[in-house]
Amino acid sequence: MRGVAVWSEFLERAAQEAMVxxxxxxxxxxxxxxxxxxxxxxxxVRMTSAGRFGWVSDRSxxxxxxxxxxxxxxxPIPASVLAVWEAVSGADRAPxxxxxxxxxxxxxxxxxxxxxxxxxxxxVVSISLGDEALFRIGNAERGGSTExxxxxxxxxxxxxxxxxxxxxxxxxxxxxxxxLLPDGGRINLTLRVVT
Ligand code: MD6
Ligand code: FE
Numbered sequence: 005m006r007g008v009a010v011w012s013e014f015l016e017r018a019a020q021e022a023m024v025x026x027x028x029x030x031x032x033x034x035x036x037x038x039x040x041x042x043x044x045x046x047x048x049v050r051m052t053s054a055g056r057f058g059w060v061s062d063r064s065x066x067x068x069x070x071x072x073x074x075x076x077x078x079x080p081i082p083a084s085v086l087a088v089w090e091a092v093s094g095a096d097r098a099p100x101x102x103x104x105x106x107x108x109x110x111x112x113x114x115x116x117x118x119x120x121x122x123x124x125x126x127x128v129v130s131i132s133l134g135d136e137a138l139f140r141i142g143n144a145e146r147g148g149s150t151e152x153x154x155x156x157x158x159x160x161x162x163x164x165x166x167x168x169x170x171x172x173x174x175x176x177x178x179x180x181x182x183x184l185l186p187d188g189g190r191i192n193l194t195l196r197v198v199t
């Protein structure tokens with residue numbers, strides 16, 4: 005869709021469970037936090053990161069930082085997650101950030117572009133785990149027509165080439181649609197080359 009490559013059910017259930025276990029280690033080292041926008045409004049999703057850099061947002065704006073807000077270094081990107089990048093990205097570089105977004109039943113993400121990275125020739129790879137979510141994809145410019153697609157647990161999406169700078173967001177999460185996470189909700193991982 006619009007140059008975005010969608011790998012439906014790329015991860016089978018056992019692989020999804022193993023990845024969630026790896027992410028529990030990440031969250032133990034670098035706890036989820038709720039970023040605020042530069043205008044001080046709390047975002048609806050909770051976030052953390054793994055890798056050399058993590059994405060943060062606060063009153064100073066959006067940026068990548070080498071440390072979690074607590075001051076600790078971000079934990080390494082789990083091998084299970086790196087393997088997905090290797091399989092689908094087609095990139096010649098390794099990812100430097102794995103952004104972890106956690107959505108509860110009411111969370112959403114407004115249409116945005118991922119453009120805090122230095123090299124837009126490198127793709128962004130996204131992995132969905134847990135409850136299904138309605139993903140909306142638009143255009144490189146603001147406005148215009150959009151298309152939507154439900155992302156399910158185990159789905160992987162690649163935004164590269166001409167699709168790299170398309171606007172996209174999550175309109176809603178379908179609570180209770182997956183049994184992967186015992187307390188429900190959705191995890192989205194996005195892997196990026198930052199520098
Ligand atoms: C999400 N995804 O699926 C939000 N960004 O929860 C993203 O913001 C995203 O899926 C860049 C590339 C792929 C994505
Ligand atoms: Fe994004």
